[in-house]
Structures are given as structure tokens and as C-alpha cells.
Amino acid sequence: MIKIENLEKVYKTEEIETTALNGINLHVKEGEFVSIMGPSGCGKSTLLNVMGLLDKPESGSYKFIETELLTLNDRERSNFRKRNMGFVFQNFNLIDELTVFENIELPLIYNKVPAGERKKLVNEIIGRMNIVNRSGHFPQQLSGGQQQRVAVARALVTKPKLVLADEPTGNLDSTHGNEVMELLCELNETGTTIVMVTHSSHDASFSNRIINLKDGHVISEKINKGRTEELI
Amino acid sequence: MFKLNLKIALRNLWKNRGITSINVGGLAIALAAFILVMMYATYETTFDKENPNYDNIYVVGITYPEFKTYYTAAPFAKAIKQNFLEVESVGLIKESSFELTIKNGKKTLFTGKILAADYNAAKILNIQPKGGLVQPSGDVERLTYLSDKSMKTLFPSKKDNKPEMVGFGASNSGITGTIAGSIKNNLHSNFVFDGVSIGNELGNGDNYDMNNYTICLQLKSGTDVINLEQKITDLYQAELLKSKKGKRNDEIKGISAFLDPLSNLHLRPKAGNDTPYKILIALSVLGILILVIACINFTNLSIAQATKRAKEVGIKKVMGAFRLQLTTQFLVEIFMQCFVAIILALILAELILPSFNNLFQVQLTIWDLENKLFWQLPLILLVITIIAGIYPALVLSGFKPALVLKGNFSTSKQSYWLRNGLLVFQFSIAVVFIISLFTINSQLKYMQSQDVGFKTNQVVYIKNLTLFNKPAKMGSVNFEPVREKMLKIPGIQSATVATYIPGGTNGINSYSANGVKANIDFVNVEFDYFETLNIKLKEGRFFSNTFKTDTVNSAVVNETAAAKYGMKNPIGQTITGSGIEYKIVGVIKDFKSQGFEIAVQPTIYTINDPHGDYKTQIMVKIEENRMAEALAALKSQWLQINPKDGEDFRYEFLDELYGKLFKKQEQLQSVFFAAAILTIFIAILGLFAFAKYITNGRIKEIAVRKILGANDLQIFKLINKTFFVMVLVANLISWPLAYILTKKWLETFAYRVDMPILPFTLSALITILLTIVTVTIQARKAVKANPVDALKYE
Numbered sequence A: 001m002i003k004i005e006n007l008e009k010v011y012k013t014e015e016i017e018t019t020a021l022n023g024i025n026l027h028v029k030e031g032e033f034v035s036i037m038g039p040s041g042c043g044k045s046t047l048l049n050v051m052g053l054l055d056k057p058e059s060g061s062y063k064f065i066e067t068e069l070l071t072l073n074d075r076e077r078s079n080f081r082k083r084n085m086g087f088v089f090q091n092f093n094l095i096d097e098l099t100v101f102e103n104i105e106l107p108l109i110y111n112k113v114p115a116g117e118r119k120k121l122v123n124e125i126i127g128r129m130n131i132v133n134r135s136g137h138f139p140q141q142l143s144g145g146q147q148q149r150v151a152v153a154r155a156l157v158t159k160p161k162l163v164l165a166d167e168p169t170g171n172l173d174s175t176h177g178n179e180v181m182e183l184l185c186e187l188n189e190t191g192t193t194i195v196m197v198t199h200s201s202h203d204a205s206f207s208n209r210i211i212n213l214k215d216g217h218v219i220s221e222k223i224n225k226g227r228t229e230e231l232i
Numbered sequence B: 001m002f003k004l005n006l007k008i009a010l011r012n013l014w015k016n017r018g019i020t021s022i023n024v025g026g027l028a029i030a031l032a033a034f035i036l037v038m039m040y041a042t043y044e045t046t047f048d049k050e051n052p053n054y055d056n057i058y059v060v061g062i063t064y065p066e067f068k069t070y071y072t073a074a075p076f077a078k079a080i081k082q083n084f085l086e087v088e089s090v091g092l093i094k095e096s097s098f099e100l101t102i103k104n105g106k107k108t109l110f111t112g113k114i115l116a117a118d119y120n121a122a123k124i125l126n127i128q129p130k131g132g133l134v135q136p137s138g139d140v141e142r143l144t145y146l147s148d149k150s151m152k153t154l155f156p157s158k159k160d161n162k163p164e165m166v167g168f169g170a171s172n173s174g175i176t177g178t179i180a181g182s183i184k185n186n187l188h189s190n191f192v193f194d195g196v197s198i199g200n201e202l203g204n205g206d207n208y209d210m211n212n213y214t215i216c217l218q219l220k221s222g223t224d225v226i227n228l229e230q231k232i233t234d235l236y237q238a239e240l241l242k243s244k245k246g247k248r249n250d251e252i253k254g255i256s257a258f259l260d261p262l263s264n265l266h267l268r269p270k271a272g273n274d275t276p277y278k279i280l281i282a283l284s285v286l287g288i289l290i291l292v293i294a295c296i297n298f299t300n301l302s303i304a305q306a307t308k309r310a311k312e313v314g315i316k317k318v319m320g321a322f323r324l325q326l327t328t329q330f331l332v333e334i335f336m337q338c339f340v341a342i343i344l345a346l347i348l349a350e351l352i353l354p355s356f357n358n359l360f361q362v363q364l365t366i367w368d369l370e371n372k373l374f375w376q377l378p379l380i381l382l383v384i385t386i387i388a389g390i391y392p393a394l395v396l397s398g399f400k401p402a403l404v405l406k407g408n409f410s411t412s413k414q415s416y417w418l419r420n421g422l423l424v425f426q427f428s429i430a431v432v433f434i435i436s437l438f439t440i441n442s443q444l445k446y447m448q449s450q451d452v453g454f455k456t457n458q459v460v461y462i463k464n465l466t467l468f469n470k471p472a473k474m475g476s477v478n479f480e481p482v483r484e485k486m487l488k489i490p491g492i493q494s495a496t497v498a499t500y501i502p503g504g505t506n507g508i509n510s511y512s513a514n515g516v517k518a519n520i521d522f523v524n525v526e527f528d529y530f531e532t533l534n535i536k537l538k539e540g541r542f543f544s545n546t547f548k549t550d551t552v553n554s555a556v557v558n559e560t561a562a563a564k565y566g567m568k569n570p571i572g573q574t575i576t577g578s579g580i581e582y583k584i585v586g587v588i589k590d591f592k593s594q595g596f597e598i599a600v601q602p603t604i605y606t607i608n609d610p611h612g613d614y615k616t617q618i619m620v621k622i623e624e625n626r627m628a629e630a631l632a633a634l635k636s637q638w639l640q641i642n643p644k645d646g647e648d649f650r651y652e653f654l655d656e657l658y659g660k661l662f663k664k665q666e667q668l669q670s671v672f673f674a675a676a677i678l679t680i681f682i683a684i685l686g687l688f689a690f691a692k693y694i695t696n697g698r699i700k701e702i703a704v705r706k707i708l709g710a711n712d713l714q715i716f717k718l719i720n721k722t723f724f725v726m727v728l729v730a731n732l733i734s735w736p737l738a739y740i741l742t743k744k745w746l747e748t749f750a751y752r753v754d755m756p757i758l759p760f761t762l763s764a765l766i767t768i769l770l771t772i773v774t775v776t777i778q779a780r781k782a783v784k785a786n787p788v789d790a791l792k793y794e
């Protein structure tokens, strides 16, 4: 589904130029669950941001199914993003002024889903996430694990083809972390493609394939046998 | 989506409700001031605007070497009409400021201005009596209309619009006449009158020596005014040459005519002063600045909130929001607040309006269907929304989600200069206003404490119609019997009569002495003039009835006049004018009869003057503690004392009249007081909210510093430092500006204080003190908090 070729991304600041991505090639099949690992600063988040159309690389190609995404303008990128992608961040990034329900509803609104339908979809996902009695709460009134579940719910509610998760368990203890990982697995089993950045090999073990990054290069790839067989 | 954005906005505003109300309240106050200024500006710039020929009406003025005037000779009107095709219609008007008494039986009316206008002028100036403008018949008929209010005084129960018989002057005068009807007196016009008297033609017997009328023209549309002005000048010079055989050619060459459009007459007449225009400009600038300062509060708070809002922007963009949607969202947020502010401002303006009307002597109302505010307000709303919202709308909506969602994003670096620049700007304005206020204050104090050279507080000015001229003019009588009778009343110390009272303008005439010829001020007086006004003698003597020649050819001059003619020993020298050789018997010390703005003019005082104006202005000095009883006695005996004036005793206190010269400055002082207080108040409000945000943002830093051993004072110093520097910079920036402005203003006074230094130091002290207090109050919370809590919270 995703074909990334020769991706290069350079950050220029006043003092130095940092090559965050240095000729990345990456293919992701539909329904795959890919983990990206590597030391801090190796370009994982940058790669994820480029995949999520939040950042533009200097050169390379990024095909999603058959569409080349890097030539799109801002408006087209926004449109593509809201129809096809969901995001989960390490620091949750919920809007503090909105309730759980409203936070989850937000992407549906941007996708112009009618109100009745929205209500149905949001309630459905709130049920699945086990946060029913929290739907009127504000983010600050929830624990970290609950906040991340809301964030996952928000990423899923539009039924995206691709979910991008940047260290989704990074701010959570192991119990809550496992809950979130199980959610992602369930999601993957229903056919959603997932690309996740993580530091934890425990989390990575949930995925089909682990990609190791260093200094903006892919240095190795490992197929996770147990999970991949399931996929086949 | 709108609903959700609204929710975010409202919850955000509610969470910061203290700051929100400060912001909206500050804006409301500024807007109220702005609304008033705008109403005032609209009012001031639309005098006579209802006139259908507004753009084509001009008044003819004459420029002499020394001055400009709107008074010209009546025959000139005819000449213009005959010579120029582009002139549609020519009218003549004349204002009588002579106080007239009109009687209907026991009911008495004292009129102020009666405007005499010919039928054409009435048409040009759109003078519309009740029931329409009627053309008088023949040469002599005058149709006189009185204002509604005056009519009510004379005929309280009158319902119809039929003519009425009235008596003019004292009831024993025997003069009667007809009032043709009533007319609405339009205060919003350049031609304000208590009554108008319309004749078919005016000034028929006048010649070019008699500059008694004002000519108004209605030109055909598209007339080349500059060209016509030149042609009218040529015509005027030709007519003068024809009529005045004695006048020298080169003298006439120095005289020219000009055309002043009706639209200029109120604010900046060519022959008159443009102070109203300057006041209007100053007010407008003040209003705009105050509004801008309030808008800056919005922008600055948006900047302070940017870090927080950036996350929201990032998330929404990740969800697929377009930039335009976010721009709109922020604009709508600001718009709502501005909308609330405007509603509050209208309420505030309504509350302040009575005092404002009182201060500026106008009658403005908000709730009038024709009020221009109804389309101006939406426009203002739009403009302030844009000014206040442009930063958040454009900058916040432009944040890159990949950057802001990382978690440690801070906007404080990027906006550092803008934010501090805006604060400095606000305080600079405030400092200029404070300095101006103090300077105005010190000048006013100077004017109140300075010796003006004469005393007005015991002097009563009596309005009078009897002429006391020497030599006698149509019906003049001798003043001596009147004086004698007045002096019999206990408490009256002296009495005199003159052509002009101090505080008004004097006559100007040409006098020569010591080989010098010059136009100087003249006042025709009677004995006791100087004594009544407590004017000081420098050398020689005052007029006295022990010298027979005093009523014939004696003159008293002031110091400036003596200097003007270069006379070292003026006493005994001759000064010639009005065909008389006067002998100077005394020199008085200069006194400020025209207030502080105009330098004391060279002035000559004589008793005898064939060319003087009507000598009618009676002044009496009364012992202070017998004032009431003396006035009562004057009132009851007035018919016996001054029979030709009739039974109606009318008076004013001279100090009140003279005080009117200070009125404008006191007005200015009030305005600057309000402006200075408002700007500093709004700026401090902004600072208050801003400092709160800044310290909130530094809570973690403060906690770390405290854990590392900093004490409270060090923290206070740390937080105050940047603000202190900014206010200092603001002071340094505004000092030169304030210096130039206040110096310019002081230069409008002939008598003024030296440029004071105190305002500059005071403004610095005030702003710095207020800033430190404000910031410290805000910092207290952060400083007093337990550092462990602050860090845990993160």
C-alpha cells in the first residue's frame, strides 16, 4: 500500500544542517503492522511525520496505493490526511477545552460527517474503548492511560486506512501501555495498517515487522514470525 | 464545526475570565471614548450639510494687509451679480449682536443675535420659517421671525402661525412692529440666530466705505473657484478705485478678495481661527490612539496564549483542518469579544454623553435614527476585529503541526520583539499623554496665578442700549448723570462706560506719532475706566474731569503703544488719529485684556473719538459684600438711572466673561486628563493580564530557581527586570515627542511657562511605579507557590 523511495529530509537551522532522513526506502503492505525502532534522534518521528503529511521531505517519492503524495498542495494534503490517516502521539495531544466525546468527534466534523452519524460512531467507539462513563469529562480529569485511549479512539473513529503512532506508550506505565497495545492489535486485526514508532521491544513484539533506523538510514529489518504467519 | 469552535472559544474565555473581562472591559472603555469622538467629529463636520446646495455655497471675504474679514460693502454684491455668469445667486446677510428687547404686554424677550438677510440670502442659506419662505413685498417690508423658544416666551398660548404685533425696546419707546412667525433655530449651522429678519434688498443706501455686510454666493456647479476668486479680486479693486477718490492706488493693490466654501466656515474659516479644527484633529488622534492601545491588549494576550493555542492548532491540522478554517475561527473569537465590547461601549457612551455635551457645548445623542453611528459601528467592529485579531488569525493558524505537537514547543522566542514592541508602544503613548497633561496643568496654573494687570472680580458689566458717545452720535446722551445716580447707590464704588469690555476684541485704527504710522487697538472710554478695572498707572495720570481738555483731545496709551511709536517720554507728546491730534496724558502698565494667548496689543484710550463704535458697555465696581443689595437697587431704579435703556436691567459679572477666554484651555485640560487616565488605565490593564501569563509561563523556572536557593526578592527582581526596561525605553522614546508637542502647544500662548521638566520625571516615576506594582502583584502568586507543587504539576 505504501511505497517510499529515497526519502531525504534535511533540517536547516542557523548553526547546523541535520540530515534527519538519508535515503529511506520502505514498503508497507495493506494490513501490515510495522514497528520502527532506533536510537533517539535517528529520524523516527521525522519519518512518521512525512508519512502523515505533516512534514515535507527534500526529495524522494511517497506513493500511497497508486497516488504520489509529495506533489500535493497543502489543501490536497489536508484532504488526503483527514480521509485516510489517524494519529496517536506520545503526549496524547487532546484539546483541553473539549470533552472526551467532543475530542473524538472532532475528526468526524472535519470530514463533514452528519451529526446523527457522528453521535453513533463516537458512542460506538467509546463503548469499544471502555471509557463510556468518561465521555463528558475533560482530558485533565483522566489518567494518562485513559487519555491515550481517547487519543486512540480519536484516531480510529474515521476508520482510516493507515494509523501512525509515535511512541504511543512512551508516557504510560506497563499496565496502561499494554492496554493501548492490545487496542492497536485489535485494530490491526480488523484490517487497518499501522506504523508505530517505539523504544520498547515488548511493544514491537506485537507487530509483523520491525524496522531499525540509524542516522536516517534503514539499517535492518526483522520479520516477526509469530505475527506474520497470522497475517498470511 | 462552528458549534465546537464556539465551545472551545467560550471555554477558553471562561477559563481566563479575569483576563477576558479586563480585555473586553478595556476595549469597551476605549470604544466608548472613540464613539464619542466619532459622534463629535460627525457633528462638527456636517454643519449646514442639510443645505441642498452645500457644495456650491461660498462666502466672500476680503484680505487686508493686516487681517482678513467677511465684512464687505453691500454694493459689491450687486457688482458680483452683474459681472459673473457663473454666480447663480448673491445674498447679503448681517448679524446684529445688539441685544434687543421685544415686548408683548408684560412679557419681555431679550434677543441675542438677529440675522438680517435679503431674500436671496435666505434662499441660499436655506432659511425656512414655519410655513415656508415668503418673499417680502417692496423695498421696506421686513419679515421678522423669532425662534420657537422666543415665541413661546412672548406668546405662550399661541398655536397658529399668524403674525403678531410686538413692541420693541422699552415700553415707553413707542416703537412697534410685526413678528411674521416662528422659525426653528438650527444650532447645527454656521448661521445661528434667535431670530431672522428678511428684506427684499438690504444695504441699498450703503457705499464702499461701509463694510457692514457679508456676501454669500451660490455658484453654478463646476465653477472654477480659483479663477473666479481672481476675477472677484479684480472687480473689487476696480470698484474701490471708482468709489474712493482719495485712496492711493498701491493701497488698493494690497487688498484682495477670497471665496470661502460653506464647508470650511465652521471648522477653519479663512478669516477666523482654526482652533475648532485643531481640537477636532487632536480629539480624533486621541480617540484612535486609545482604541489602538486597547486593541494591542488583545494582540498581546493572543501572543501570550500562543503556546497554548498552538497545540490546538496542531491537533486540528492533524485532523485535517485547513488554514483558512483556523484563521476564521480566531477571527470569530475576537469578533465575539469585540461585539460584546461595542455593546458595553454604547452603554458607557450613553452614560458619559451628558458630561461630554456639557464640556463641548454640543447636543449629541446616540439614539437618533439619522445617526451615522448605525453604519459606522459595524465598520468599527470590523476594523477592530482585524486590528486585534490579525496576529492570532495569521500567525497561530500558520503553525506547523509537526513542530507544535512535539510537546516542548514555545512561541516566546519568535514573538519576543513584537510583543515587547507593542508594550513599549502602549507605554510611549501613555507617557506622551501624561506629560501633556502635566504641561497643560502647569500652564493653566500659571494663568490662574499670574497677575493679569487688572481686576475683574468686583466689576459688573451692564448691558445697555443707550449711546454715550463723544462727540454725540444719533441720540447719544451724556454719561455723567447716569454715573452720578449710580454712585448714590451704597456699595457702588465707581462706574464707567466704554466701547469694548476687556476680554472682547477692540477696534483697530490708524494712528501716527513720533513720525511713525501704525494700526493699533483703540478703546473709547469715560472717566473712571482705569479706576473701575484697577489698571495700574506707569506715568502721567488717568483721565479726570478736573481737566477740561480730557473730553476733547487727551489720550492714555499703554506701554506697548509707547514702545511701538518709539516714544521715550510719551507724556505730552501728540498722537494723531480719527482727524484729532491727541495729547498723551498718561501711560498705563500693560494688562492682559485678551487673555494669555494674544500678546498685549498697542492700545490707545480716548474719551473723544468721532470714529468710535457705540459706547454702550457700562461697567461698575461694587464692594464685594454689598454686591447683592447694590444689584437689587440698580435693578429697581434702572428706569430712573438710565431712562433710554428702559426698565430692563441686564448684567453679567466681568470675571465670568473674562473667564471664557480660559474655557478652551480648561476644555483641553479635561480632555487630556481623560485621555491620559484612559490610556494609562488600559495599558496597565493589558500589562496586568500580560504579566499574569508571563509569570504563569515561568512557574517552572521560578520553582527550579527557588530550589536552587533564590530568595523571593531575587525572583521579584528577575520578573520585574524586563518590564522595567521596557517602560524605561518607552519613556526615552516619548520624551522627545512629548517635548516637541508640548512646546508647540505652549507656543500658542504669548505668555507661557518655561518648558517644565517636572512632567518628564513625573511621567517616568508614575509609569515605572505602576508597572512594578502591577507586575509584582502578578508575580506574588508564582513566588509564593511551593516549588515542589509547581514541578509536580508539570
Ligand SMILES: Nc1ncnc2c1ncn2[C@@H]1O[C@H](COP(=O)(O)OP(=O)(O)O)[C@@H](O)[C@H]1O
Binding pocket: A011, A012, A013, A018, A019, A020, A039, A040, A041, A042, A043, A044, A045, A046, A047, B403
Ligand atoms: N524542527 C527541527 N529542526 C531542526 N532539527 C530537527 C527538527 N526536528 C528534528 N530535528 C533533528 O532531526 C533529527 C531527527 O529527529 P527526530 O525524527 O525527532 O528523532 P527521533 O528518532 O528521536 O524521533 C534529530 O537529530 C533532531 O535533532
Ligand SMILES: [Mg+2]
Binding pocket: A044, A045
Ligand atoms: Mg521522536
